[in-house]
Amino acid sequence: MARWVIFTILYVALSFYVLQALKTVTKQPWWSYLYIAISLVVMANFIYQFTVGEETGRVLSISKSYAFGLLLTVLTFNIITILFLFSEDLFRISTGIYQRFFGAGKEFGLPARRRFLSLLALGVASIPFGALLYGMYKGKYNFKVLRYTLEFDDLPESFDGYQITQISDIHSGSFDNRKMIEYGVDLINKQKSDVLLFTGDMVNNMTSEMLPWADLFGTLKAKDGKFSVLGNHDYGDYIPWETEELKSKNLEDLKELQRNMGFDLLLNEHRYLQKGEDKIALIGVENWGKGGFKKAGDLKKASAAIDKDDFKILMSHDPSHWEMEVINDPYHYHLTLSGHTHGMQFGIEIPGWVKWSPVKWRYPYWAGIYKELGQFINVNRGFGFLGYPGRVGIWPEITVITLRKKALT
Incomplete structure (x- = not known):
């Protein structure tokens, strides 16, 4: 039970991080709602298939395989996006610290996220996301x-x-x-x-x-x-x-x-x-x-x-x-x-x-x-x-x- 709690916390944390890129790229809230819905459904289905819905006597049934495949697809999208966001956050934090100690205002503040970088992150992440979906459908x-x-x-x-x-x-x-x-x-x-x-x-x-x-x-x-x-x-x-x-x-x-x-x-x-x-x-x-x-x-x-x-x-x-x-x-x-x-x-x-x-x-x-x-x-x-x-x-x-x-x- 504890492992599923840890998994859920980590998964939600990653998804929340990626959500910041979506909010930076577009002001339309339905993109965020769609992403949240997909992420939650994929997570819930994975947990269900590997607990309540587990098929006796097989390591990976077809339904479990697809639950794993969809989770892998979303996680790949999330991780690639986060690599971009995290690198930007290191820069933002460094800039904020510099401004705090060496700037004129002497106040700590983080620069706003750059829309271009968030757009680039989502664009790059969408390539393996689409490829993994294609791999399950046709490949x-x-x-x-x-x-x-x-x-x-x-x-x-x-x-x-x-x-x-x-x-x-x-x-x-x-x-x-x-x-x-x-x-x-x-x-x-x-x-x-x-x-x-x-x-x-x-x-x-x-x-x-x-x-x-x-x-x-x-x-x-x-x-x-x-x-x-x-x-x-x-x-x-x-x-x-x-x-x-x-x-x-x-x-x-x-x-x-x-x-x-x-x-x-x-x-x-x-x-x-x-x-x-x-x-x-x-x-x-x-x-x-x-x-x-x-x-x-x-x-x-x-x-x-x-x-x-x-x-x-x-x-x-x-x-x-x-x-x-x-x-x-x-x-x-x-x-x-x-x-x-x-x-x-x-x-x-x-x-x-x-x-x-x-x-x-x-x-x-x-x-x-x-x-x-x-x-x-x-x-x-x-x-x-x-x-x-x-x-x-x-x-x-x-x-x-x-x-x-x-x-x-």
Whole structure:
């Protein structure tokens, strides 16, 4: 209870501060009334959703996600505005103190707020405010097909031109628009790739989240099959369970559901993709992540029955696994496919110019193709979303990778 009181006091204080900018910019009181009304409704809805309205058994229901998203939007607007106002207030206070001790009047007084600066503050703050709203309304289903061609000296001849579609981080428990998910699934199938690889996090927490969507994702197809691995959210570790048996059953149900949908789920295992006499080793590990994430992945076990000289594609949900274990493994893993980061669902990307997201401070390999020690990784930005129910600048991704045999020079 105390935390909600503290939260309310801080939120109201921030909102009151921002209100000063509105009063400086316009004499029309209805702007202030509108801002007060929006701020109070957003705050009340957030408190309600996370207390009285909390849905049992889920970390973030759809309604809770939107409550969080709207709160984040308003807080971002407030904080940016306050950064401008606070800098001006430091100047106003300094000026007042100077006038008190060195001025002619010897009286302390604060200069009036400058309308231009308040207008600038509100204008700048409105940019992320609008972007976050757009991210919830449109951005989260703004599916992008990203294409890469990767060359290898030792790619088997028969696999020259072989096409892989990778998807990751479906997070079906967050979906709220079947028409747009149908569009995304159709876009995956339109790539007509040789193989489809899903790199984990099918659900947020519970297998039941995928049941309304299983028939749709079951229509995904590829000539050489579709394969999957587990992500950290698939284990159900982030919600309380009445018994360990129920938690274990949830995981087993998810494994079975994936198989029923046509996925070959690799649990620290491998398969061979075969073309005539040529083959590629496809290795799939369970989740392995740094910083407290589950470390169920066993690379040695998954690769125990393959040859060191095989051409290898590794599916591992968390890119920190590649960074900390895979790169320096005695086996050479030609291509690793990961997800997990979502690109934080927020950032700025202008191909060839800018690629930035705050998540880079946590994951050095956070989106797209990287190469180290002659080995590639692709970190997929994710098909779905989690937490904030939207995406800004980092759009949902369908990756298409074409393997090429490097020409002799």
